[in-house]
Amino acid sequence: MNHLKESVGTSVPQGPAPSIELSDLKVSFGKKTRPAVDGISLQIPGGQVYGLIGRNGAGKTTLLRAIAQQLNSSGTVTLDSQPIRDNEWALERIILAGPDASWPQDLPVRSVLRIAELRWPTWDQAFAEEMIQTFRIDTSKRLRAMSRGQRSAVSIILGLAAQCPITLLDEPYLGLDVQSREAFYQFLMSDLERNPRTVILSTHHLGDVARLLDQVIIIDEGKLLEFGPLETVSGRI
Numbered sequence: 575m576n577h578l579k580e581s582v583g584t585s586v587p588q589g590p591a592p593s594i595e596l597s598d599l600k601v602s603f604g605k606k607t608r609p610a611v612d613g614i615s616l617q618i619p620g621g622q623v624y625g626l627i628g629r630n631g632a633g634k635t636t637l638l639r640a641i642a643q644q645l646n647s648s649g650t651v652t653l654d655s656q657p658i659r660d661n662e663w664a665l666e667r668i669i670l671a672g673p674d675a676s677w678p679q680d681l682p683v684r685s686v687l688r689i690a691e692l693r694w695p696t697w698d699q700a701f702a703e704e705m706i707q708t709f710r711i712d713t714s715k716r717l718r719a720m721s722r723g724q725r726s727a728v729s730i731i732l733g734l735a736a737q738c739p740i741t742l743l744d745e746p747y748l749g750l751d752v753q754s755r756e757a758f759y760q761f762l763m764s765d766l767e768r769n770p771r772t773v774i775l776s777t778h779h780l781g782d783v784a785r786l787l788d789q790v791i792i793i794d795e796g797k798l799l800e801f802g803p804l805e806t807v808s809g810r811i
Contacts, residue, residue, distance in 0.1 A: 591620035591739050591771045592654040592667060594641065599649035601633075601640050601796075610636040611647070612796035618772065620654075620739070622788040623762075625804070626776040633796040634776040635674070638742045641774075642670040653740065666695060671733025672744030672776075673726040677717055683728055684713040687735075694736040701765070702735035708757050722749030730758050734765055743775045747783075759786060780804075 595618070601611040610633050618624065628634050640647040643658055643665060651658045658664040677686050691697040706713060709727035717725060726749050733743050747755045763786065766773070774791070777783055790807055792800040800807045 593620045594618040594740065594772065595650075595652045595655070596641070597650045597652075599637075599640055599647055599651060601636050601645055601647045608795065610796050611640055613649070614793070614796075614798045615649075616791070616798060616801060618774070618791075620772045621770050623766065623773045623775065623786050625780065625783065625787040625790040626774050626793070627780065627790050628776075628778060628793045630778050632778075632794045634778075634793065635672070635744050636796070637793065638670055638672075638744050638774065638776060641740075642668050642742055644670065644676065667738055668740040668742065669694065669733055669736040669738040670742040670744065671729045671736075672746055673722055673729050673748050675729055675732075675744065677729070677732070679718040680716055682714050682716055683711060683720075686717065686728070687713065687732070690732050690736060694738060696737035696739075698735050698737050701737075702731055705731045705735065705761060708761075709754060723751065723754065724749075726750050727754060727758075730761070734761060737769055737771075739771045741771060741773045743773065745776055745778070755782075759783070762786060 596614050596616045599611055599614045600609050602609040614637065626634050626637065636645065639645045641651055653664040653667065656664055687702060691699060709731070711724065711727055717728065720728070726747055730746050733741055733746065747758055750758065775783065775786070784804060787804055789802060790804050791798070792807060
C-alpha cells in the first residue's frame with residue numbers, strides 16, 4: 575500500500591498549500607425561495623484536511639461545485655486572495671472529484687485519465703497506476719457501465735493523482751466495500767505526507783473518516799452552522 579517511492583509521473587514540486595476565502599457565497603436554482611448555498615462566508619487556512627458535514631440535501635455538493643467554479647454563484651471565492659473566477663492559475667490548482675462529478679460518462683476510463691493528465695500539470699501518473707491496480711479498475715470500461723463503487727474508485731484516482739493544492743472530494747467512498755474504503759484512507763493519509771495540501775471531504779456521517787480530519791465545516795439548509803476542530807464541534811454533529 576505504501577507508495578512513497580519516487581514518482582515517475584508528471585507531478586511537479588508544490589509550494590505552500592493555498593488558503594480559500596468565501597465571502598457571502600450564494601447559489602440559487604430557478605425560483606426556489608431558499609438558496610442552495612445561502613450567504614456562506616468562511617476563511618479556510620491551507621494545508622489541512624476538512625470534513626464538510628451535513629445531512630443529505632444540506633448543500634454540500636453545491637458548495638463544493640461553487641468553490642470549483644462549476645456553478646454560477648454570487649459573492650466571491652478567492653485562492654490566496656486571488657479571485658478564482660476566470661482565473662486559469664487558480665483553476666489549475668483545484669480539482670473536484672466524486673462518484674457523481676461531471677466526468678465524460680461515455681469515454682473509457684483510460685481516456686478520462688488522459689484528459690485529467692493533460693488538464694492538471696501536477697498529475698502523477700505513477701500514483702494513478704498504483705491506485706488502478708489496488709482498486710482493480712478495468713480502464714477499458716466506460717464510466718457509464720461501471721458500478722457506483724467502481725465510479726467512486728475512479729474518482730478517487732482522479733482526485734488524488736491530480737495532486738492539486740486544493741482537492742475537493744465529494745462523498746468519495748460511496749459504494750465502496752470496506753477493503754476499498756480502507757485503501758482510500760491509506761492512500762490519502764500517505765499521499766498527504768508526501769504532498770501536503772488542502773483537502774475538503776464531504777460526508778453526511780463521520781464514521782471512520784473522522785480520523786482523517788483536522789477541522790470540520792458543518793452546514794444545513796445551505797447555511798454555515800459551525801467551523802472548527804472536531805472535538806469542539808462534535809455536539810453539533
